[in-house]
Amino acid sequence: MDRYDTLVIGAGVAGLTAARLLTKAGHRVVVLEARDHVGGRVRTERANGLVTDLGASWIHGIADSPVAAAAEACGMRTVEFTVGGCQADSRPIAYYGPDGVRLDDAAQLNFVEDIRALDAALVDVIAASAVDASYRDVTDEALATFGWSEDRVQRVREYLEHRSEEQYGARIEDLAAHGLDDDQIEGDEVVFPDGYDALPESLAEGLDVRLEHIVSRVEWSGHGVVTSTNRGRLVAAQAVVTVPVGVLQSAEFAIEPPLPEPVAGALSRLAMNDFEKVFLRFPKKFWDDDVYAIRQQGPQGRWWHSWYDLTRLHGTPTLMTFAAGRGATETRGWDEQSVVDSVMTQLRRLFGDLATKPTSVTITDWHADPFARGSYAYMTVGSSTDDHDVLATPIGGVLHLAGEATWTDDPATVTGAMMSGHRAAENILGRAVAFNEIWASSGP
Numbered sequence: 089m090d091r092y093d094t095l096v097i098g099a100g101v102a103g104l105t106a107a108r109l110l111t112k113a114g115h116r117v118v119v120l121e122a123r124d125h126v127g128g129r130v131r132t133e134r135a136n137g138l139v140t141d142l143g144a145s146w147i148h149g150i151a152d153s154p155v156a157a158a159a160e161a162c163g164m165r166t167v168e169f170t171v172g173g174c175q176a177d178s179r180p181i182a183y184y185g186p187d188g189v190r191l192d193d194a195a196q197l198n199f200v201e202d203i204r205a206l207d208a209a210l211v212d213v214i215a216a217s218a219v220d221a222s223y224r225d226v227t228d229e230a231l232a233t234f235g236w237s238e239d240r241v242q243r244v245r246e247y248l249e250h251r252s253e254e255q256y257g258a259r260i261e262d263l264a265a266h267g268l269d270d271d272q273i274e275g276d277e278v279v280f281p282d283g284y285d286a287l288p289e290s291l292a293e294g295l296d297v298r299l300e301h302i303v304s305r306v307e308w309s310g311h312g313v314v315t316s317t318n319r320g321r322l323v324a325a326q327a328v329v330t331v332p333v334g335v336l337q338s339a340e341f342a343i344e345p346p347l348p349e350p351v352a353g354a355l356s357r358l359a360m361n362d363f364e365k366v367f368l369r370f371p372k373k374f375w376d377d378d379v380y381a382i383r384q385q386g387p388q389g390r391w392w393h394s395w396y397d398l399t400r401l402h403g404t405p406t407l408m409t410f411a412a413g414r415g416a417t418e419t420r421g422w423d424e425q426s427v428v429d430s431v432m433t434q435l436r437r438l439f440g441d442l443a444t445k446p447t448s449v450t451i452t453d454w455h456a457d458p459f460a461r462g463s464y465a466y467m468t469v470g471s472s473t474d475d476h477d478v479l480a481t482p483i484g485g486v487l488h489l490a491g492e493a494t495w496t497d498d499p500a501t502v503t504g505a506m507m508s509g510h511r512a513a514e515n516i517l518g519r520a521v522a523f524n525e526i527w528a529s530s531g532p
């Protein structure tokens with residue numbers, strides 16, 4: 089049996105980044121990927137002339153972003169779209185009150201200022217929070233310091249629930265107090281009108297990627313690593329495992345001997361989320377031209393409260409909303425028409441009969457995807473931000489976990505995935521590697 093230098097499990101951005109750097113350094117590397125394509129949770133659908141990013145779509149801040157640098161080097165076109173981080177007001181947003189009537193400028197400004205005040209107060213409350221505090225606990229504690237009317241508190245409280253669900257796909261009671269600590273946006277946000285998948289496609293060029301190789305077992309020892317797949321066994325001196333947290337936690341993916349501490353503990357405190365995208369395409373735009381997003385307040389917005397106007401990407405009138413947290417778990421199992429009817433009921437509240445039937449709809453199902461098991465990982469109550477980096481502690485000098493969930497500074501993102509793949513390669517090579525080596529033109 090051939091013995092490779094490194095086996096990389098998973099051809100998402102983390103795995104491809106690690107494989108690329110190791111291959112460039114002269115290592116014999118094989119990437120094992122369960123799907124019939126590379127990219128993992130960066131997945132672009134192309135149908136009827138429409139390009140739809142089903143997984144990642146934003147770079148959440150292009151300032152000093154390695155992903156922005158890589159995308160530029162790959163010649164990927166971008167469109168500015170700075171509302172991806174659930175911001176209250178970074179760009180024009182149309183807010184509708186609980187009665188379904190659009191807020192005037194003064195009412196909207198008051199609401200946004202309340203969010204800013206809350207966010208400022210939250211910093212110290214989170215810093216002083218107990219290990220087992222949830223994001224609900226800390227936000228309620230911060231809200232209680234203001235003495236606002238019940239109605240004012242309720243609007244902000246509800247916004248915070250939406251933030252937890254939309255940013256992390258987790259109910260606010262389930263998310264750790266520190267669960268949104270990484271939520272900073274540096275610079276504009278951008279999306280990719282031609283599809284985000286150009287990034288993993290470029291990273292994969294020239295690599296030995298074996299598609300439709302489902303890894304079921306990884307055995308490690310002082311001698312190296314043996315992996316079992318549906319197409320046989322492969323042996324290497326080292327392995328980089330980049331499968332999502334949900335796969336790592338499943339019975340279908342065995343690591344033998346089992347992950348030691350502190351890695352096992354860190355893994356047990358993270359969980360895959362509930363987060364799906366709903367794309368609705370219309371014959372005609374019925375919402376304002378000059379807004380990036382539409383948001384509604386009040387109990388009617390329990391599931392469907394925010395719609396993002398993607399029309400600027402391709403000219404086809406398109407709104408995207410998220411089934412996130414409760415919206416995802418409570419609509420799971422519904423057929424497409426029922427989800428569309430439910431979303432359209434809310435749009436008709438705001439726009440009346442102008443909100444016509446969509447001409448096409450796409451709804452993702454990352455939760456049912458056996459190679460993702462959710463969209464990304466979140467910090468459950470009791471976890472600490474360090475748990476991400478702890479996951480990447482090298483094991484026995486031969487096994488390295490990488491992937492979005494293993495990067496404390498920017499988990500749940502393509503950036504986190506890329507940085508973690510770079511770190512795994514550095515750990516294996518035992519030396520620093522310039523970041524731009526990832527996209528530098530020489531080899532593999």
Ligand SMILES: Cc1cc2nc3c(=O)[nH]c(=O)nc-3n(C[C@H](O)[C@H](O)[C@H](O)COP(=O)(O)OP(=O)(O)OC[C@H]3O[C@@H](n4cnc5c(N)ncnc54)[C@H](O)[C@@H]3O)c2cc1C
Pocket residue numbers: 097098099100101102103120121122123126127128129130142143144145146147148172301302303304330331332335341363364365452454458459460462463464490491492493499500501502503504505
């Ligand atoms: C709906 C959605 C929206 C998102 N939005 C954004 C966004 O706007 N911006 C952003 O930065 N990030 C976003 N993300 C997160 C981002 O997509 C991920 O953080 C990133 O792509 C993860 O890369 P990775 O390499 O860590 O994991 P993956 O891309 O999941 O790669 C792991 C690979 O392992 C493979 N695999 C799994 N099991 C096995 C097995 N048993 N054997 C072999 N191979 C296996 C998988 O098929 C996959 O290809 C979003 C994700 C989703 C799903």
